[in-house]
Amino acid sequence: MVSRYTRGVVLNTDPAAPGARMGRPRSERARRAVLHAVDDLLVDVGYAAMTMKGIAERAGVGRQTVYRWWSTKAEILLEACLTDAREELVVPPHADPAGDLLAYLTALTEFLTTSPPGLAYRALVGEAQHDPAVRELVHGADLLTESARGVLDRVRRSAPDMPETALSAAQLAGPVVTRILTTPAPLPEPLLEAHVASLLRAWGR
Amino acid sequence: MVSRYTRGVVLNTDPAAPGARMGRPRSERARRAVLHAVDDLLVDVGYAAMTMKGIAERAGVGRQTVYRWWSTKAEILLEACLTDAREELVVPPHADPAGDLLAYLTALTEFLTTSPPGLAYRALVGEAQHDPAVRELVHGADLLTESARGVLDRVRRSAPDMPETALSAAQLAGPVVTRILTTPAPLPEPLLEAHVASLLRAWGR
DNA sequence: GTGTAGCGAGACACCATGTCTCGCTATGAT
DNA sequence: ATCATAGCGAGACATGGTGTCTCGCTACAC
Structure with missing residues (x-):
């Protein structure tokens, strides 16, 4: 697919002014x-x-x-929402790892169930399942892993057995995301707490 | 929405032959x-x-x-695939809990990435994110929790701290599902093994 | 046998898509 | 100052899917 922002200027043959998308x-x-x-x-x-x-x-x-x-509704939507989405998933550091993880999961739940950018992201993930072009866009963003990474890097210090981020991010966010995508209700707060306890135990205290 | 199989017979006023959908x-x-x-x-x-x-x-x-x-493409698809889907996610009992869990996760990955019913299920989950009617259908099936339940019930005997099925099913399948839905590649086998090890540790050996 | 209801076929109006063709206007080069 | 240019708003257009409708036709129920 032709990258956005380059389609209208294909006829620009002037090599001068490098990097200045003229037109x-x-x-x-x-x-x-x-x-x-x-x-x-x-x-x-x-x-x-x-x-x-x-x-x-x-x-x-x-x-x-x-x-x-x-080229696509999805492309516009991603550009319109991605920045907001990333910001909503940044959680301030907490004193204890459990609080850190729980804050992230709470923010993630809120994001995916009520925030407009979050609902947009869900719609995009949905379209990605049967539209290859959208799939590439969504994969390129990798919102979940990236947002989890911040929290995980802090928690890793007190969790010696935490696996690599590719897995631990999935372990952290996956259950919450899957529940929201496939069942009527997200995991309620008590189960989020239980999930955090599970993770910390698995990751070595 | 009117349930399937009842629309063409709305005019049936004959109360006889109970349960025999006439017409x-x-x-x-x-x-x-x-x-x-x-x-x-x-x-x-x-x-x-x-x-x-x-x-x-x-x-x-x-x-x-x-x-x-x-009423819907999704409705036909679900009816056409759900039985096959359920069968593909049944794994024979293994001797050890780790083998049991790993077999399930392998079957789940295979299902969602290569099997036709699995791809159909992904498409339905996708549509569910922006179509309320489809959402109801997908939620009604709850394929993931139901399929995980079989394995979890076996594993629970040797995992004293395993949380209720609502959470443990999400912990088991969620990371795998989320990776497949939102990233280019599913969790590879070594990470599935690491995930199983994590779960068993969290659930009390 | 006669009525009825599901049937295959396809016409129909509706709507979204993506391409196209209009003038118009602001810009940058001269 | 002038002029060519390229993006612009507007909307016509062909295409294709949707969901409803109207045809006869046929097989079953009474």
Whole structure:
């Protein structure tokens, strides 16, 4: 797939001004309008009812302009939400490892069940299961592992047997995520606490 | 939503012959044809390219006939795959708990990455994230917890601190599932073994 | 035998997609 | 200051899927 931001300037044959994507200064207004419209629509009508046509109209922008910079609803959504999503999953350090882990799991649950960027991420993960293009986008972000890494790096000091991050991040977040994706209710707080206790025991106190 | 198999017989006012869904003996041929067509299409073209129109044509059936018995692509797919899916996730008892758990996780990985019913289940879980009707179907099946329960009940005997099934099933399968849904590669066998070791340690040997 | 209900076929209106063609306008080069 | 250019808003267009509908047809129930 052609990378976003490069599609409208394919005809640029001028090798001068290296790195300065020429031909785009005027697009900035439209770009922001589109991203803002997606943010709004996500809250107003949800991902399912969000439409390329609807985005263009809400942004007061031509449909072609949308397609010029993004190929897919998913692509716009990811760009509109990823930064917010990452921020919501940063938890301040706690004194004890248990508190640290629990805070992360609570934030993760909140994120995936109520926050607009979190619901958007769920929708993207969903689409990724049957759309290869979206799958690449979602895999590229790897939101879960990256967000867990911060907490895990702190906890690792007091958990000598913690496995490599690839596994420990999955062990930490996987149960919570899977429950939210496949069952009616997320793991309730008491079970989150029990899960944290399990992990710390498995990881050597 | 109206339950499947009841839509065409709403006008049946005859209270006799209790439990004998009258008006449906002739549908059996069409029903089987549709389910078989979905099985085929799932392998041939995949879930994304599967279409109500295509299903009807492949089954040699009128489109109205499909809509009479199912409301949704997801509904047909679930009916066509759920039995097979459940069977694929049954693992024969092993001598040691570690072997039991590892066999389940291996079967689960295989199921979700290569088996047609497994890929169908992933697609359904995906749709469930932005379609409430599909969500209800997927939640109703609760394939993961149910399939894990069998193994967990065996392992529980030698794992005194194992939490209730709601949590332990999530702890067992969650990391594997989440990795498959959100990253390019599933957890490789060595990490599955490490995960099993973690679980047994957390659950009290 | 006669009525009825599911059946295959396909017409239909609706809607989203992605491409295209219009003028318009702001920009950067001259 | 002028002019070519390229992104722009608007919307027409073909395509394809959806879900409803209307046809006769056929097999079963009474």
